[in-house]
Amino acid sequence: MSVPAAPIILAIETSCDETAAAVLRGDELLSSRIASQTLIHSEFGGVVPEVASRNHLAKVAPIIGEALRAANILPEQIDCVAATRGPGLLTSLLVGYSFGKGLAIGLGKPFIGVNHIEAHLLSPFFGHKTGPRRSIGLVVSGGHTLLIRLEKVGHYEVIGSTLDDAAGEAFDKVGKLLGLPYPGGPQIDILARRGDRTRFDFPRPMTGSGNFNFSFSGIKTSVRYLLPKLEGDYLPDVAASFQESVVDSLVRKTMAAAAKCESNLVTVSGGVSCNSRLRQKMKEAAERMGKCLLLATPALTTDNATMIGYVGLQRLLAGEKSDLGLDADPNLVIGAGKDR
Numbered sequence: 001m002s003v004p005a006a007p008i009i010l011a012i013e014t015s016c017d018e019t020a021a022a023v024l025r026g027d028e029l030l031s032s033r034i035a036s037q038t039l040i041h042s043e044f045g046g047v048v049p050e051v052a053s054r055n056h057l058a059k060v061a062p063i064i065g066e067a068l069r070a071a072n073i074l075p076e077q078i079d080c081v082a083a084t085r086g087p088g089l090l091t092s093l094l095v096g097y098s099f100g101k102g103l104a105i106g107l108g109k110p111f112i113g114v115n116h117i118e119a120h121l122l123s124p125f126f127g128h129k130t131g132p133r134r135s136i137g138l139v140v141s142g143g144h145t146l147l148i149r150l151e152k153v154g155h156y157e158v159i160g161s162t163l164d165d166a167a168g169e170a171f172d173k174v175g176k177l178l179g180l181p182y183p184g185g186p187q188i189d190i191l192a193r194r195g196d197r198t199r200f201d202f203p204r205p206m207t208g209s210g211n212f213n214f215s216f217s218g219i220k221t222s223v224r225y226l227l228p229k230l231e232g233d234y235l236p237d238v239a240a241s242f243q244e245s246v247v248d249s250l251v252r253k254t255m256a257a258a259a260k261c262e263s264n265l266v267t268v269s270g271g272v273s274c275n276s277r278l279r280q281k282m283k284e285a286a287e288r289m290g291k292c293l294l295l296a297t298p299a300l301t302t303d304n305a306t307m308i309g310y311v312g313l314q315r316l317l318a319g320e321k322s323d324l325g326l327d328a329d330p331n332l333v334i335g336a337g338k339d340r
């Protein structure tokens with residue numbers, strides 16, 4: 001299979017509640033479009049899988065059409081189609097993954113099924129000419145909190161993960177306890193800016209565990225027990241103190257992992273990496289420890305198709321394409337050579 005040096009890649013992402021499409025020419029982004037369902041699901045306080053898949057079905061073709069028009073690319077110019085294979089909600093994944101496969105077959109072009117976690121992990125490298133390189137990556141989203149040692153593209157080792165809630169999930173659940181609209185993460189970030197982060201000393205679970213695992217459900221429980229005892233305008237202080245304890249444990253473990261693995265480069269990605277306090281504390285810690293830090297640019301933190309296209313590009317340039325017989329996999333893992 002001969003691959004142009006800067007192939008045109010159409011990327012599709014439908015793993016949860018964002019229908020997204022992007023067009024890349026090599027590592028240059030030509031267009032990116034995201035149809036968010038946040039407002040639809042906020043009515044229910046969380047993502048309803050059947051509602052999500054029905055909305056993906058309605059949006060997937062129009063959003064791809066929009067991305068192609070914005071990029072000024074005709075379908076026949078596409079060199080490869082990449083779509084998220086997993087992990088995620090099966091009924092959501094199936095929409096973009098099946099659409100992508102069908103399109104690739106119709107165009108007679110290679111198809112690449114992409115691991116959503118790998119896409120988050122590599123997203124901080126997008127726009128950097130050196131490409132993905134040896135590092136410790138914190139992937140912190142609504143579904144995952146993982147510390148991953150990246151040797152090179154395709155060579156990943158998970159060295160830590162959450163034992164209960166993902167960090168984003170904890171933000172969203174505490175947001176609900178505080179009566180904030182879904183998703184709670186960005187709301188807590190905003191509210192915390194006018195709060196006192198030292199007022200409540202929430203636990204920092206697992207920080208003395210000697211490993212790189214996380215636990216967030218205990219912090220959430222502490223918030224639940226505290227709330228009935230409070231009076232007045234306490235929300236900003238609770239938000240700031242809760243955020244501080246989550247951020248603290250993320251930063252400490254990530255820097256400990258970088259020290260242990262003797263990695264000079266640390267990356268942070270996923271929806272929660274948009275959090276302003278996490279970005280600030282990561283920068284301070286990296287500076288203190290003499291580590292280089294790559295944070296995903298805000299537009300690439302929450303789910304998007306650019307990061308899917310970027311993994312597609314790496315795979316395509318490595319001469320790979322996916323077996324069309326493979327199904328979407330809601331439980332796809334990363335590492336141990338099982339991430340494709």
Ligand code: KG4
Nearest residue numbers: 141142143168183185189271272275302303
């Ligand atoms: O990566 P993402 O879009 O979806 C998953 O793959 O899970 O992440 C969504 C998560 C949600 O839990 C959301 O509350 C959280 O990222 N999030 C934030 C912020 N922006 C998004 N959490 C804290 N602070 C933010 N600014």
Ligand code: ZN
Nearest residue numbers: 120141302303
């Ligand atoms: Zn994600």
